[in-house]
Amino acid sequence: RNDLMSIKLKMPQAELLQQLRAAGKQGIFKDVRHTPSEYLVQHGFARWERRYSGGTGKLVITDAGREFGR
Numbered sequence: 001r002n003d004l005m006s007i008k009l010k011m012p013q014a015e016l017l018q019q020l021r022a023a024g025k026q027g028i029f030k031d032v033r034h035t036p037s038e039y040l041v042q043h044g045f046a047r048w049e050r051r052y053s054g055g056t057g058k059l060v061i062t063d064a065g066r067e068f069g070r
Contacts, residue, residue, distance in 0.1 A: 020061035027060035
């Protein structure tokens with residue numbers, strides 16, 4: 001795992017992380033190829049709770065995502 005302090009989020013990822021914090025367990029629906037979503041999943045800040053055949057999925061925040069930047 002990368003040192004969390006060395007990770008810098010660009011504006012799209014930071015905004016998405018804020019949206020995920022606000023959504024809580026409800027999560028938000030995004031295209032599974034959405035670049036900021038992929039980045040957050042790759043770094044462990046979010047996870048795909050569900051993926052649908054149309055290429056969308058339900059993205060939810062992880063504990064690491066909740067703690068990042070606090």
